[in-house]
Amino acid sequence: xxxxxxxxxxxxxxxxxxxVAEMGGLGERALRDCLTALQERNRQLAYTVILRDQKIDExxxxxxxxxxxxxxxxxxxxxxxxxxYATIRLNLELERIGDYAESxxxxxxxxxxxxxxxPIGRFVEIAELAIPMFHExxxxxxRQDADLAKRTxxxxxxxxxxxxxxxxxxxxxxxxxxISLEALTPLMTIARRFERVSDQAKNICQEVVxxxxxxxGRHEGADVFRLLFLDEHNxxxxxxxxxxxxxxxxxxxxxxxxxxxxxxxxxxxxxxxKEKGLDISRHTSKSLQHVPNLEHYQIIVGLAKEVQRAIPPxxxxxxxxxxxxxxxSRLQGTFAEVRPAYEATYQEIHAHIxxxxxxxxxxxxx
Numbered sequence: 001x002x003x004x005x006x007x008x009x010x011x012x013x014x015x016x017x018x019x020v021a022e023m024g025g026l027g028e029r030a031l032r033d034c035l036t037a038l039q040e041r042n043r044q045l046a047y048t049v050i051l052r053d054q055k056i057d058e059x060x061x062x063x064x065x066x067x068x069x070x071x072x073x074x075x076x077x078x079x080x081x082x083x084x085y086a087t088i089r090l091n092l093e094l095e096r097i098g099d100y101a102e103s104x105x106x107x108x109x110x111x112x113x114x115x116x117x118x119p120i121g122r123f124v125e126i127a128e129l130a131i132p133m134f135h136e137x138x139x140x141x142x143r144q145d146a147d148l149a150k151r152t153x154x155x156x157x158x159x160x161x162x163x164x165x166x167x168x169x170x171x172x173x174x175x176x177x178x179i180s181l182e183a184l185t186p187l188m189t190i191a192r193r194f195e196r197v198s199d200q201a202k203n204i205c206q207e208v209v210x211x212x213x214x215x216x217g218r219h220e221g222a223d224v225f226r227l228l229f230l231d232e233h234n235x236x237x238x239x240x241x242x243x244x245x246x247x248x249x250x251x252x253x254x255x256x257x258x259x260x261x262x263x264x265x266x267x268x269x270x271x272x273x274k275e276k277g278l279d280i281s282r283h284t285s286k287s288l289q290h291v292p293n294l295e296h297y298q299i300i301v302g303l304a305k306e307v308q309r310a311i312p313p314x315x316x317x318x319x320x321x322x323x324x325x326x327x328x329s330r331l332q333g334t335f336a337e338v339r340p341a342y343e344a345t346y347q348e349i350h351a352h353i354x355x356x357x358x359x360x361x362x363x364x365x366x
Contacts, residue, residue: 009080012070016087017142019066023059023094024138026052028131030101031197035127037108038190039120046112049105056098063091079211086211090141093200093207097134100193100200107186107193116183119169123190126162129155130197137204146212149205159198166191167289188289196295225360226254226296231303234259234285236266236329238303241349243278250357256297258288260307266329272342299356303349323352 030049037045067088070076076084111118133155140149170187173179179187229241238257245255262285273280288294301321302308308322325348328341 009074012066012074013083016063016066016070019059019063020087020090020094021138021142023056023063023091024135026056026059027094027097027101028135028138030056030098031104031127031131031134031194034101034104034108035124035131037105038111038118038123041108041112043109043112046105046108050102053098053102056095060091060095064088067091079214082211082214086141086207089207090204093204094138096200097197100196104190104193107189110186111183114180114183116179117173118183118187119166119173122162122166122169123194126159126166126191126194129159129162130194130201133159133198134201134204137201137208140205140208141211144208144212146209149208149212153202153205156198156202159195163191163195164290168287171287171289199295224254225252225298226256227299227301227356228291228294228297229255229257229301229303230259230288230307231257231327232260232306233263234287235263236269236327237325237345237349239265239269239280239283239285240273240346241301241303241353242283243273243280244346244350245353245357247278248353248357250361252361253357256291258286258291260288262287268335268338268342269329271335272339272346276346301352321356323349325349 030052033045033049036042037049067084071081071084074080133152136148136152139145140152167188170179170184170191174181174184227245229238229245231238234257238259242255242257245253265280265283265285270280291297295318297318299319299321301323303323303325304327305322305324308320325345326341328338328345331338331341
């Protein structure tokens with residue numbers, strides 16, 4: 001026969017799990033309603049999602065209270081302490097899911113008033129990956145199933161790839177004047193929000209694995225600094241910066257480059273860098289939309305004045321730096337005639353990168 005303590009403990013655990021299941025259900029319903037509102041151009045349903053977000057916020061506060069009461073009353077250790085910690089972390093992820101649903105609903109409201117063709121099939125496709133992933137992550141928590149959590153995490157890569165494909169297709173539609181510039185941002189935001197749902201689901205799964213096994217993989221790679229160099233065409237300056245960064249052989253850094261309007265690689269840039277021992281012959285120009293997991297980049301460096309005005313506001317924890325430098329590929333003349341301009345740009349970018357890397361490494365040491 002169970003003791004009073006065992007009964008009290010089980011009652012607390014069941015209550016917390018039930019509230020998590022309830023909050024997860026609200027989040028999943030909100031995401032489903034967002035997709036329906038997008039498909040049917042249903043303004044009323046979009047408003048309903050926005051208004052219901054308050055219920056998710058209320059559940060977050062209730063779960064936090066239950067977890068704190070559980071810690072005080074039960075004074076948990078080992079697996080029970082991991083349960084309480086993981087639940088508090090998971091609760092934050094669930095609340096963010098509600099925020100993403102609200103954001104999608106607001107974008108739908110913008111689109112309803114536009115005469116715009118929406119590639120619904122693609123949005124259904126990404127939603128039908130992200131929403132079930134979220135559902136399974138909550139189920140893994142409720143059932144304390146680490147294996148289910150690990151299987152569920154594997155879906156995230158497919159969502160990332162699909163989000164990039166959607167963005168590329170939307171840009172193509174815009175270039176063909178099949179969608180307006182006003183519609184482009186809401187549509188890309190919706191795709192991004194569904195992709196972020198999968199990120200949050202992965203975070204939940206990582207908390208489940210920690211809760212069940214004590215293995216904590218949440219912040220793998222968190223000590224890696226990701227820098228994105230961005231200019232107009234990703235054909236000269238940003239490619240030069242990426243090559244310089246990679247030549248420093250700093251394992252703590254990942255350097256990537258992109259352009260607002262990608263164009264073929266500048267042959268003189270490739271020749272100049274080859275003289276420096278930097279081979280970019282296999283590099284191709286890419287757009288900002290083709291940079292996976294942009295929100296994971298700690299620093300975005302703009303190498304042209306036009307960049308900051310053109311890109312959307314960076315993620316909350318991303319630092320934007322303006323390193324506007326002259327573009328030597330715009331000069332006319334033979335390679336010998338324009339080489340000094342390439343050298344000047346190279347040296348300026350190199351000095352910036354060297355100082356930034358040393359600043360980051362010094363801050364980690366201090």
